[in-house]
Amino acid sequence: MLAIIPDPADTQSGVAAKALDVWLAYELRRAGFEPDAVWPRAKHPRVIPTDISALLDSLRPRKDADSLRARLEGPNPPAGIVSANANILGLNYIKQVDVVMSSWATGPEILISTKRMDAAFGKNAANRIEEANGDAKNLRGRHPMAALGFAFGLRSTAFTEDASSAQWLVDQLQKLNRETDAYDAVGLIVPDYQVPGWVTEHDSLRPEPGELDPLDEPGADDVEPEPAEIPLLDLRLGSLPKVTVRDDLTPDDLSPATFLASIVNYVLDASPITMHPEARRRAGRPFIEPRARG
Missing domain, CATH: 3.40.1350 (Trna Endonuclease; Chain: A, domain 1)
Structure with missing residues (x-):
């Protein structure tokens, strides 16, 4: 928590x-x-249609799936496909x-x-x-x-x-x-x-x-920027207080x-x-x- x-x-x-x-x-x-x-997903992009995920999993050879996944999860995904919000x-x-x-x-x-x-x-x-x-x-x-x-x-x-x-x-x-x-x-x-x-x-x-x-x-029209590296992440995490x-x-x-x-x-x-x-x-x-x- x-x-x-x-x-x-x-x-x-x-x-x-x-x-x-x-x-x-x-x-x-x-x-x-x-x-x-389930959205938000655990990783970027936070919203991706399940049919797109199924397509990626079914593509052969794997390099095609990897290339398409890299484009969808990169900083400039195709508009209207993935989103930061539902x-x-x-x-x-x-x-x-x-x-x-x-x-x-x-x-x-x-x-x-x-x-x-x-x-x-x-x-x-x-x-x-x-x-x-x-x-x-x-x-x-x-x-x-x-x-x-x-x-x-x-x-x-x-x-x-x-x-x-x-x-x-x-x-x-x-x-x-x-x-x-x-x-x-x-x-x-x-x-x-x-x-x-x-x-x-x-x-x-x-x-x-x-x-x-x-x-x-309605739809996946907004694009979440690719997460940037957080400065001093370990130090900041270590400074967080205990929570119950x-x-x-x-x-x-x-x-x-x-x-x-x-x-x-x-x-x-x-x-x-x-x-x-x-x-x-x-x-x-x-x-x-x-x-x-x-």
Whole structure:
């Protein structure tokens, strides 16, 4: 869980919030879902259609696949093929969704939105809940079969520095979790860490995303720059503080384990026994291996 805290030397990059997305995607892959179908992927580019991955794996000779993969994963991939973010068309507008599992054959199967607050907890708490409700209606309206989730990261100091706001947020998340026409799962993650002297006044370490042009078509249109080497990476990693997750501050119905189990079970319940065999095996469910295509 070290990755869910921000780098003290880089508080405004959004790395902390994106790390929460990366961790959730990692847990979905650990549950047995197809790695390239879960976005963000563990490596650049973060979003790549599963059909493109299947094409790369099927190309012979291997040098053709390696050449094409190098182009897709390089600094200047073809426009509209890979992306840094997953932009999903909802009922009324396009929404950048933080954690997604999708393929051409199934459409979106998992849509998880994440928010994070590490300081100034009462400043925009109501706005975060209102945004969550609006996003749920928009995404649910077009993708009723997808497992829809909302994960909220709230630093543990909220419960001592602004206990009223923290308790209000927990109560609102529980109410949101009980709504029958909103999310299938709502989770609360409470990281505990101490880094004196650098936490800013911003209520969230994720910069607000720029508005999407409503006339743009949804798809993989933005290109993530190839990651650059991070100066003094080992030193910066070594300076990060120890972090724990405060399960005692999280109600059982909002715990990360309950949240992830609900998302996984929703997907398996909504799909045929021939799909997601590895996830079914890990969950102790019956499954049928799909027949190989000859």
